[in-house]
Amino acid sequence: MRCVTNEAAEETNGRTLPATSWAVLGLLSFGEELSGYDLKKWSDWSLRFFYWSPSFSQIYSELKRLEKAGYASSRMVAQETGTRDKRVYRITDEGMTAVRRWAREAPVDPPVLKHGPMLRLWLGHLLEPEQMREVLVQHQEFAEKMRRRAVADADGAREEASWAYPTLTLKWAERYYASERDLAAAMLDDIAELESARGAAPAAEPAPAPAPGKPGKRP
Structure with a gap:
């Protein structure tokens, strides 16, 4: 285990560590x-399902920060012949506390x-109706794919008793x-209703944004 000075621990103590x-x-x-x-x-x-999908570089940056704080320790583990040794990390007692x-x-x-699809919907007056529908259909497909992956990963996590809460x-x-998928479907219905109400009338030009400091209607 590396020796960590009090000064180093103070520089990266619990009050300053980022959530990552x-x-x-x-x-x-x-x-x-x-x-x-x-x-x-x-x-x-x-x-990745709810907070963060880190790159390897981000993970190693965070591990260095945790070692500096004294919250994690590392050691090299010998691998088979021809394979580079690997470094493994373990939480320290201070880190657990x-x-x-x-x-x-x-x-x-x-x-x-x-939310990218919501931002695009907000700018729907700049898109053709079919483009907006395509954005929502793609979001439906993405949400359903993520839902299925969450189900599959939960099935795998149930095998580990210590992963009860992650499950x-x-x-x-x-x-x-599932709710994102269903919300996109409902929004497709809303768009169809909006287009039906407008009929064949051309879309109105968007109103200019109010100048800073002056009252105006919100979009």
Whole structure:
């Protein structure tokens, strides 16, 4: 285990670690000794459905940060002849205490919705109706694909007793993507209703945005 000075730990203590660091430390909190490759697989099985789909470079950056804080330790493990040795990581006692405290005491940030199809719908006056429908159909297909993957990963996670709560999270993901799929279908119906109401009349030109500081109607 690396020796970590108090100064280094203070520089990256629990008050300054980003949420992504806690996510990686949370993966280690299940008690396994994991390589960066393992952590990538585990995050793709669970975290990507609701929070983060990290690259390998992001994972290793977070692991360095956690080692500097004294929350994780690493060692090299010899591999078969001709294969490069790999580094594996384990959570430290300090890390377990810190992530438990963070999970119990840190404020829970509300989700921030960054929804590409909704943004495109907001700009629907700039698209042809068929283009808008295609965006929503593609979103339906994406949501259903993610729902099916969440179901499959939840089935696999049930084999591990320690993954009871991640399995519940995958069930949440399944329900979330099912609702996204159904919302897209409902929006297709809304668009059809809007087009029917407009009939063959040409679309009106969009109103100019109000100048800053002046009252105006919101879009």
